Amino acid sequence: MAKVLCVLYDDPVDGYPTGYARDGLPHLDGYPGGQTLPTPQAIDFTPGALLGSVSGELGLRRFLESRGHTLVVTSDKDGPESVFERELVDADVVISQPFWPAYLTPERIAKARNLKLAVTAGIGSDHVDLAAAIEAGVTVAEVTYCNSISVAEHVVMMILGLVRNYLPAHRIVNEGGWHIADAVARSYDLEGMHVGTVAAGRIGLAVLRRLKPFDVHLHYTDRHRLPTEVEQDLGLTFHPDAATMVPHCDVVTINAPLHPETEDLFNAHLISTMPRGAYLINTARAKIATQEAVVQALESGHLAGYAGDVWYPQPAPANHPWRTMPHHGMTPHISGSSLSAQTRYAAGTREILENFFDGSPIRDEYLIVDGGKLAGTGAHSYSTR
Template sequence: MNVLSLLPFDDTQRAALMAGAPAATFVHASRTDVTDDQIARADVIVGNLAPSRLAAATNLKLLQLNSAGYDKYSGPGILPAGAQLASAVGAYGQAVSEHMLTMLLCLMKRLHTYRDDQRAHEWTDRGQVTTLAGARVLVLGCGDIGNHFARLCRAMGAEVHGVRRGLGAAPEGFTAVHTMDELDALLPEQDVVASFLPSSPSTKGLADAAFFAKMRAGAYFVNGGRGDLVIQEDIIAALESGHLAGAALDVTTPEPLPADHPLWDAPGAFVTPHVSGQFHLPVVLDNIAAIAAENIAHVAAGEPVRNAVAL
């Protein structure tokens, strides 16, 4: 078996990856310098190879993505016939949840405005702040990231409810879990609404003017999932009217957000450039190496892979 890795693994992470199939041949390259010959020889590719280059992957059995999202790879004819696709669900829970919680707390404690005051050399009291202790938090998406975020909020004293496609036992961190058809009734009760939903036809544009109008006045909105969940004009209007106290956004539409886009200057908007789920926290690459090693072993044994994406 030939395994091509396109990720910036360190020596420890490479060793963990190679443990999945000690007899395999491993080649390490980057997305920019990988050759068509290396792609053609690979039975397994670890990393988000550009879809346009997959035509060269004539021996491919598995494309192991380094992302939880897989939209660009799931269309017909993108992967060679017979190749499997697996996501990296489970790798990003800690990184994304910590990033989004930090953004939320900065808004609730007005830290972003004090940073502005520091830069302006102004000694200003910004007044009352809010807390997660006793707050009601609604998490859209109860997967790995949503579960991590729920546990962090609950540890700070919040009551956390979740929304997902199907009912079942509430995962750790959640007081209760609801289905999407209950969303309209839940929104007015929440102090924080946080989304970690993937992009799908049913989620695109879900957070529109009607969605924000249903949220309680003075509530906070958090989006660490996909930017196309939100109608940008509608969230700007909700912030400008003061209906929303703030919005923590690590994802936008489009990305990158143009320099002249009004979202940058919307009151209470805290925007980061889709960095919560990258490799800035080293444990993310640890997790991806472990997932990839497990799936390499499954491919070698002819077994189903973890995080398989239906094509």
């Protein structure tokens, strides 16, 4: 029997919910492009429930214990005395979320002598050292596409929030004021702007599709060029890399995975090539943008705004400079953890575990590392050097 170690974020401050704002979720027939939603044999949770926090347990306890497995759930993940560190030693499976990542470093992978499977309940497995996983023969999987649209919606919200200066205007109301001039002094229309995405995979392409009705000029760069018919339908301008794209864009959104080719991509030099007054949105990974360069660009006025929900480390310390830099729209890492997305990634996590314990193949689109090499989606999206 296996030991499954699951790291989830804490319950709400006021306790685990006893009710929700809405009754149930809309029905989805599938993902754009035809990929099916997760197809576990069954689920032991109510769709729309809070599954990503400790008490939600991703709806896995009944399933795992009915098969004789042990489930350990914790939010205590950092430091040598953490529950995660202690329980990792003999864990067969580790489950973690990008929003509250349990970093599987080479040292931790070496320590986890029984580890066979690392699952990301969500998208983005960069909290696992993929090279070390390959060396150790650990399979790495994630629930691809489960929250891509959730993140794309968050990106569009943040673009509009920055460009229209929504957050300061909302703050004026909360503080009892009616200072219209203060609210509109940094407010513009998105219409007519040039908007570009770094990466046009599931999230980036969904962002482009959602922005087309705003009558903007759309740009993208990606290591895999989109089909001609998609470019024509959306009116896209392709650029071979970020360096050639960003000088043309009023708004840039980062939707690429973190790997050696993208780490610190948006450094001081690249940001300096963006037009003065441009906006930068990053819901991908914090380390794609150089922390100090973002702060300096906002303080100097070169960037008009920065928004995102990814930080390093996560959770971000109270004194993280992105909390207090000017003209930001940062949120905790929530873009891919809506209640709608949680239903899908909890179901997908169960599907992966069913496959693993039954000895049946895990979906190719879920695989990041398998058989001692990058596999499936991992081979398409990641590099290890």
